[in-house]
Amino acid sequence: MIYNLPGRIKTLEPSPIQQALQNTTASDVIAFSLGMPSENLFPILSYKRVMLDFWMPNSLQYAPPIENLKHQIVDLMKQRGVNCTSKQIFLTSGAQQAIHLLCRVLIDRDEVAVTDTATYPGFIQAAQSLNINLSAVSVNFVDGMDMNELDNLYKKTRKPKFLYTMSEGHNPLGMSLNKEKRLKLTEIARTYQIPIIEDDAYGFLNYQTVEPPLKAYDNDWVLYIGSFSKILAPSARVGWVIAPETIITKLEILKESNDINTATFSQRIISAFLDKGDFTKHLLHLQDSYKEKRDKMVKSLRKHIPELLFITPPSGFLIWGKLPYSIDTDKLFWQALKNEKVSFLPGTAFGFSSDPYLSHCLRLSFSYCPLELIEIGVERLARAIKNYTI
Ligand SMILES: Cc1ncc(COP(=O)(O)O)c(C=O)c1O
Numbered sequence: 001m002i003y004n005l006p007g008r009i010k011t012l013e014p015s016p017i018q019q020a021l022q023n024t025t026a027s028d029v030i031a032f033s034l035g036m037p038s039e040n041l042f043p044i045l046s047y048k049r050v051m052l053d054f055w056m057p058n059s060l061q062y063a064p065p066i067e068n069l070k071h072q073i074v075d076l077m078k079q080r081g082v083n084c085t086s087k088q089i090f091l092t093s094g095a096q097q098a099i100h101l102l103c104r105v106l107i108d109r110d111e112v113a114v115t116d117t118a119t120y121p122g123f124i125q126a127a128q129s130l131n132i133n134l135s136a137v138s139v140n141f142v143d144g145m146d147m148n149e150l151d152n153l154y155k156k157t158r159k160p161k162f163l164y165t166m167s168e169g170h171n172p173l174g175m176s177l178n179k180e181k182r183l184k185l186t187e188i189a190r191t192y193q194i195p196i197i198e199d200d201a202y203g204f205l206n207y208q209t210v211e212p213p214l215k216a217y218d219n220d221w222v223l224y225i226g227s228f229s230k231i232l233a234p235s236a237r238v239g240w241v242i243a244p245e246t247i248i249t250k251l252e253i254l255k256e257s258n259d260i261n262t263a264t265f266s267q268r269i270i271s272a273f274l275d276k277g278d279f280t281k282h283l284l285h286l287q288d289s290y291k292e293k294r295d296k297m298v299k300s301l302r303k304h305i306p307e308l309l310f311i312t313p314p315s316g317f318l319i320w321g322k323l324p325y326s327i328d329t330d331k332l333f334w335q336a337l338k339n340e341k342v343s344f345l346p347g348t349a350f351g352f353s354s355d356p357y358l359s360h361c362l363r364l365s366f367s368y369c370p371l372e373l374i375e376i377g378v379e380r381l382a383r384a385i386k387n388y389t390i
Pocket of ligand 1: 035094096097120199226228238
């Protein structure tokens with residue numbers, strides 16, 4: 001039986017991340033491919049403790065978003081230097097849904113949105129499923145987007161509807177924007193009146209003092225996305241948007257047609273954890289543990305793969321590396337997986353146009369792999385690079 005699917009569905013392909021997930025979960029593979037949290041760092045005992053409090057019918061019923069959780073997010077955002085009210089908070093089923101709904105609110109099919117040349121594949125997928133045309137602005141792995149190029153693009157193109165980017169712990173680049181670039185980016189948004197969707201999925205995982213999000217630099221033109229996936233649990237599927245109330249109203253209508261409401265059960269677990277689970281201590285523990293993993297990977301890469309160019313990421317889970325031009329990381333991916341049982345994601349997984357820069361780059365995640373396997377994995381990768389065949 002062959003279904004006659006519409007054209008926009010026929011062309012949908014699994015993302016490189018979905019494909020990598022299938023290939024890299026074998027138990028003998030050291031996986032640097034996936035930006036998942038470490039399972040050892042889930043606060044299981046605290047969850048169990050706080051969950052005892054809300055076994056009652058209204059935790060299992062359809063329900064409006066939990067107001068207390070919105071207030072808790074307002075307090076959390078203060079720690080990041082962002083002032084907002086609970087009315088400006090919109091709860092979503094993870095950052096991914098926030099991206100999708102914001103795209104639906106801001107743009108029509110065939111209109112243009114702008115993002116970095118290397119960007120989060122979940123955004124590319126959402127944009128493609130909505131038939132949005134994407135324009136790329138060049139990035140470098142040290143300090144991100146080229147602001148002059150963005151300015152020129154805005155001057156020349158028919159007016160894009162929004163810019164999607166990550167200012168902290170960028171996926172895949174690992175870098176964070178410096179203060180000067182944050183000021184410039186928000187100034188450009190104001191000048192051309194083109195909103196920024198700021199995806200801050202890794203924003204709370206900092207290993208040094210960091211700048212506040214773009215949202216703190218411009219409240220009007222930045223629509224902020226946060227998530228509990230990396231700091232509490234991705235399976236809870238709870239994220240949030242901070243936006244003007246006019247945008248929130250539209251998001252609410254769209255979300256209802258999408259999944260009615262964000263799982264009440266998950267909201268309650270998270271809210272109870274924030275109240276009673278010693279979140280500050282938990283976050284400090286995450287930051288210490290991921291910093292240790294990051295440092296281990298950085299040291300191992302310097303020792304075993306000196307030809308790899310990279311920076312030490314100040315936040316997040318990811319290291320972006322650039323190899324010599326003779327190495328195509330798409331080919332290296334399969335050779336490393338088959339011959340050395342180590343995985344990473346090739347640079348092309350993060351692009352939507354054929355940008356030759358990406359073909360020599362790779363993304364390594366240090367979050368998921370156990371600490372004691374990081375150097376062994378890097379040694380395997382070094383061997384795969386040494387034995388690379390065209
Ligand atoms: C940059 C970025 N945005 C959004 C997401 C999706 O997060 P969530 O689990 O909150 O939907 C991810 C997940 O890896 C991510 O890396």
